[in-house]
Amino acid sequence: MNRHQVFESKEVGLSAVPTGRKVKIVIDGESICLINNNDTFQAVSNSCPHLGESLVKGxxxxxxxxxxxxxxxxxNLQTGEESxxxxxxxRVYKIIEEEGTIYIEL
Ligand code: FES
Structure with missing residues (x-):
């Protein structure tokens, strides 16, 4: 597992990606949909497992x-399971907040 910094602080993250918003980020060639779900960051693959549509548009x-x-x-954003x-x-990525910094684990 590799850990990558996403935001230097939660405040920076919340202002860059306000609640309810999503952004695409690319780390190590992987396209990831980063979501602010009620001020909690979650991350999943940006590619829908069905036919590959970009989930950041979802x-x-x-x-x-x-x-x-x-x-x-x-x-489901916790398990990745289709309803x-x-x-x-x-694919669901783990988001870690440590000493105020937000990281993603790949
Ligand atoms: S591409 Fe068919 S549901 Fe996402």
């Missing part, structure tokens, strides 16, 4: 799932 629903914009498959098991799980 939406967050009231269940805290990310909904793919193409065929509306819904993925009806219609495709393989979405």
């Amino acid at each position: 939406t967050l629903n009231y269940l805290g799932e990310i909904v793919c914009p193409w065929h509306s498959y819904r993925f 009806s098991r219609r495709c393989r799980d979405l």
